[in-house]
Structure formats: C-alpha cells, structure tokens
Amino acid sequence: MNYFWVFQNKTFREESQGGFLWAPQKDKLGHNKSHWSLMKEVKKGDAIVHSVNGKIAAISFAKEDCYVAQRPATQGFGDWEKQGWRVDCEYYFPAQTIRTKDYIEQIMKLQPDKNSPINRAGNGNTGYLFRASKDLFEFLIVKTATCQKIEEQGLELLSLLSAGYEYEKCNGKASLDRVIAEDEYMEEVESAINRQKTSSIEDCPKEKTQKNFSGSRRVYKRDPQVSANAIRLAGFKCEVDESHSFFLSHRTGKNYVEAHHLLPISCEDEFDVSLDVEANVVSLCPVCHRLVHHGKHEQVRQTIETLYQKRRQRLIKAGIKVKDLEDILKAYGK
Ligand SMILES: [Zn+2]
Ligand SMILES: [Zn+2]
Structure with missing residues (x-):
C-alpha cells in the first residue's frame, strides 16, 4: 500500500464531489511534470491526504488503479491539456479541521525523503501530487479524527487506529x-x-x-x-x-x-x-x-x-x- 499527498485548492470541490483526482499528462509546452506523472503510481487501496489552502480537507482511498482520462468537463479544469490521469477515490472528511502549519514539525519528520509535499522551509511544494508515508497518514487521520468515520465504513486497515488501541508514545x-x-x-x-x-x-x-x-x-x-x-x-x-x-x-x-x-x-x-x-x-x-x-x-x-x-x-x-x-x-x- 502506498501513501500520497495531493494539493487541490481550486479543484477540490469538484474533485471531492465527483470522488476523483485528475491531473493532466503534459503542460501546454508538452512537458511532463513529476507531480503529475506520479498519478500513474496510485493503485487501488492506496491512501491519499488532501491538502486545501493549508488545511487537511479530506482523506481518501483509491477505488481503482490510476487510468488515462480526459479532462473533466467542469470549469475548474478549464485551462489544462485534455489528456490526463485520473484516480477514482472514496473521500472521507475530517471531524476536526487542522492546519498543516500547526503540525509542520511532525509532518516534516514523518514525510518521506523523496517527492515529499513540504519543502525544507516548511512550506507546501508547488505541484499536485506528492508522496506521503504510513506514519504521516496515521498521524493525520488521528489528528483530524477521520479514523472514526473511516472505520464506520468497515475499512479493515483502520481497525488499527480504533479506540481499542493504546499508543505507546x-x-x-x-x-x-x-x-x-x-x-x-x-x-x-x-x-x-x-x-x-x-x-x-x-x-x-x-x-x-x-x-x-x-x-x-x-x-x-x-x-x-x-x-x-x-x-x-x-x-x-x-x-x-x-x-x-x-x-x-x-x-x-x-x-x-x-x-x-x-x-x-x-x-x-x-x-x-x-x-x-x-x-x-x-x-x-x-x-x-x-x-x-x-x-x-x-x-x-x-x-x-x-x-x-x-x-x-x-x-x-x-x-x-x-x-x-x-x-x-x-x-x-x-
Ligand atoms: Zn488505566
Ligand atoms: Zn476508587
């Protein structure tokens, strides 16, 4: 299982309502971007942390592997090239809003070394999709109290964060x-x-x-x-x-x-x-x-x-x- 972090901002509403992620394959000049092509790595069951305007806005799980898909017809995506990558995912919304700034030290410690969402200065990198880690994901679903909601859906993976567990540290x-x-x-x-x-x-x-x-x-x-x-x-x-x-x-x-x-x-x-x-x-x-x-x-x-x-x-x-x-x-x- 892999973990990802997506910066959505403007397109969050459409993507969360539609239950997907979408990124173009190339920019207008025909260039690939690593934060777009990373979409191809998302597989069924992978977990995604959604960051919107400095807050953790949702947690989701990919329902299927990433696939090639045309740009959504809705206006938020108007500027991008048509050919893109799409991941259909199940969104869960936090019971508690948290600002990434307030936990920046922990997030930086827990994020992976490569393709990480936060730069050394403690700011979000420019781009769409980045890698997260299991520890970062667990940390955030506890902090945002999303775990309870996810568990109600009977997702097995989250049973490890239920109230029946005691944290060592x-x-x-x-x-x-x-x-x-x-x-x-x-x-x-x-x-x-x-x-x-x-x-x-x-x-x-x-x-x-x-x-x-x-x-x-x-x-x-x-x-x-x-x-x-x-x-x-x-x-x-x-x-x-x-x-x-x-x-x-x-x-x-x-x-x-x-x-x-x-x-x-x-x-x-x-x-x-x-x-x-x-x-x-x-x-x-x-x-x-x-x-x-x-x-x-x-x-x-x-x-x-x-x-x-x-x-x-x-x-x-x-x-x-x-x-x-x-x-x-x-x-x-x-
Ligand atoms: Zn006791
Ligand atoms: Zn007593």
Whole structure:
C-alpha cells in the first residue's frame, strides 16, 4: 500500500464531489511534470491526504488503479491539456479541521525523503501530487479524527487506529488523543458489558495477539470484552475501595467504573503471554483510575499494592509472572 499527498485548492470541490483526482499528462509546452506523472503510481487501496489552502480537507482511498482520462468537463479544469490521469477515490472528511502549519514539525519528520509535499522551509511544494508515508497518514487521520468515520465504513486497515488501541508514545498533544481514545474505549467496554453477561472466568494464560507496526509508534490492541468481563466480575465496584461510587452510567445503569490494566499493556513485550486478560484488568472508579495514572509516587504505590495483593494468584494463573510489587511499579515509572 502506498501513501500520497495531493494539493487541490481550486479543484477540490469538484474533485471531492465527483470522488476523483485528475491531473493532466503534459503542460501546454508538452512537458511532463513529476507531480503529475506520479498519478500513474496510485493503485487501488492506496491512501491519499488532501491538502486545501493549508488545511487537511479530506482523506481518501483509491477505488481503482490510476487510468488515462480526459479532462473533466467542469470549469475548474478549464485551462489544462485534455489528456490526463485520473484516480477514482472514496473521500472521507475530517471531524476536526487542522492546519498543516500547526503540525509542520511532525509532518516534516514523518514525510518521506523523496517527492515529499513540504519543502525544507516548511512550506507546501508547488505541484499536485506528492508522496506521503504510513506514519504521516496515521498521524493525520488521528489528528483530524477521520479514523472514526473511516472505520464506520468497515475499512479493515483502520481497525488499527480504533479506540481499542493504546499508543505507546504519547507526548505533547498526542496525550489528548490518548484521553479521547480512553473515553471511546470505555464506551466500547460498556457496550460490551451490555452485550454479553459473563458470570465467571477461568484464568489461564492467553497467547499474545499484538501486532507491531513500523515507524515510531507501536499500537496495542485491547479487547473491550475482556475489560467488560472484568468489570462485571468486580460487580461494578471500585477494587481499591468498594464504597467509591460517584454516578451511574447511562449506558449500563450501574455504578460507573473504568477498566485499568494493572500491568500496562505497553509492557507486553516483556511477557510471554497476553496482558489483555481479565486477571490483569481491574475495575476502578474514575478517581482511582486517574490516581494510578497521574498521582504522586506514594499514593500510586499504595494503590497499586492494594490491587496487586488482590490479584497475585490470578496473575499467576494467567501465566503473568511478576516477581514482586517493585516489578509492577517499574512499569508505572515509579
Ligand atoms: Zn488505566
Ligand atoms: Zn476508587
């Protein structure tokens, strides 16, 4: 799969409404342009980032390989030579508008070295089609919140960006994505709670199902059903203190609690088995959940210890070998 970046500006409306990209094969003097002939490289399933007047205006996927096509009859294309290249694509529009300027450093870091859309000065190159990269594409569909929309269409590729994934690296603004992803994840968990009423669980080692992705980021999948089971088994109570109860969830009608992986899923590389198992998921009230992620050293330590003592035997059964509390605290950076 290949990734592209297109600057559309004037023709965006027509192209997005018509669901295509079009570029002439030659200019008036009969010259080829690399940013046009790159069209020939677009194949079915490739992803395209659409930039319009400095904003990310759409994300699309090619429905077919590029083919030879006459200039569209509409006025926006009036000046170009007739013979051209065309790619039919499915457009998805962002839920969030972002300006490329605001993310220029990341974009420059993630774009490919050759045929890249942004020049060294941080401005868009003059031309139509350029190359993007998988990392750049993923970065932008998260930033523009297009991923959700694409996923609703059931596109398999994007399942890797669903709320069920936790990003390993969360710095700066990415942490906001993480909070949103966490909220969306809890929505999925609560839907799973409603779907399936598990009453008991036999702890046993589960094989890892993680996929690692190239680039700077690695994503870890969490199955909402596992967390749903854990919450149900905990009786919708906070496992730090059963009296912690703040409000009822509108989805489940029960005390609102959140799922937390006692051994963070991002540590899975250090284990032979999956960490996404009921034995490793604790049910926490929202305050205790924030505490274990953001609290001061001593309080986090105390809370994790309480939870670890309760879960020790079950973790062993699930094949998750932890020597002692210190082992776990290391995973929290404490
Ligand atoms: Zn957590
Ligand atoms: Zn609590």
